[in-house]
Amino acid sequence: MKILLTLYLFATLLIAENPKIYSTLGDAVYNNVGNIVKLKEMEPYVGMHEEIDRYIADVYATKKIGKAIEQGDNSIDGMQYLEKLRLLSKENDNYIRSAQSQFRASMSDQNSPLFSLLINSGLIDTSRYKNEIINYYVAHPESVNADGVIQKFIDDDKSLKNKEAANKKVYISKQQRQKEKIQRIREQDETEQKALEQSLQKELEKKKSEIRENQIKELSQ
Numbered sequence: 001m002k003i004l005l006t007l008y009l010f011a012t013l014l015i016a017e018n019p020k021i022y023s024t025l026g027d028a029v030y031n032n033v034g035n036i037v038k039l040k041e042m043e044p045y046v047g048m049h050e051e052i053d054r055y056i057a058d059v060y061a062t063k064k065i066g067k068a069i070e071q072g073d074n075s076i077d078g079m080q081y082l083e084k085l086r087l088l089s090k091e092n093d094n095y096i097r098s099a100q101s102q103f104r105a106s107m108s109d110q111n112s113p114l115f116s117l118l119i120n121s122g123l124i125d126t127s128r129y130k131n132e133i134i135n136y137y138v139a140h141p142e143s144v145n146a147d148g149v150i151q152k153f154i155d156d157d158k159s160l161k162n163k164e165a166a167n168k169k170v171y172i173s174k175q176q177r178q179k180e181k182i183q184r185i186r187e188q189d190e191t192e193q194k195a196l197e198q199s200l201q202k203e204l205e206k207k208k209s210e211i212r213e214n215q216i217k218e219l220s221q
Contacts, residue, residue: 019066022082026066029088033059035122036095042117044102055091062088099123107136112143120148 018030033056039045040052062084069076103124106115118124119133126133126149134153137144144150 019070021070025085029092038121096123112140116145
């Protein structure tokens with residue numbers, strides 16, 4: 001019965017839109033509750049199932065209060081809602097810190113199943129710990145589930161490599177075009193230079209011929 005109630009509350013939380021009142025604080029709590037539920041799948045949190053269920057119920061109840069205030073229910077004190085959000089925010093932060101601690105412990109203890117669950121829980125800043133995650137996976141490829149975060153890292157790396165390769169091809173193509181253009185300019189210059197030299201040579205020969213003709217005329221007079 002408790003499991004069904006938990007699932008119902010969780011599903012309701014996901015479907016319902018977050019209250020806009022105090023949304024900066026509220027969104028962080030409401031949007032992360034699904035990640036906190038995942039802790040129930042992990043061995044270190046076996047004894048905390050009731051605590052997590054109670055937290056989900058509190059979040060659900062608080063969200064209902066926020067929606068009621070938003071819809072104009074004046075019987076509810078907005079400051080009480082804010083105080084509930086603050087308390088839930090502290091619990092949310094505690095779960096995040098706990099997950100981060102277990103994440104470090106999972107690597108230290110070489111607990112690959114727990115490591116895999118944690119990095120895919122949404123509670124770990126995987127971009128911040130990308131190097132540590134990749135290094136652990138490289139050292140334990142057979143015991144780490146590569147689905148999810150690690151596969152995304154691998155895909156992103158392939159995408160980056162493909163992008164670099166494409167950029168390199170573009171660069172080489174551009175360099176080739178520039179090289180061919182320079183070659184054409186050089187060939188054109190050489191052609192124009194030869195044409196100019198030939199023209200000058202003809203002009204020179206013409207002048208020499210005229211000089212000789214003039215000299216012959218002068219001698220004949």
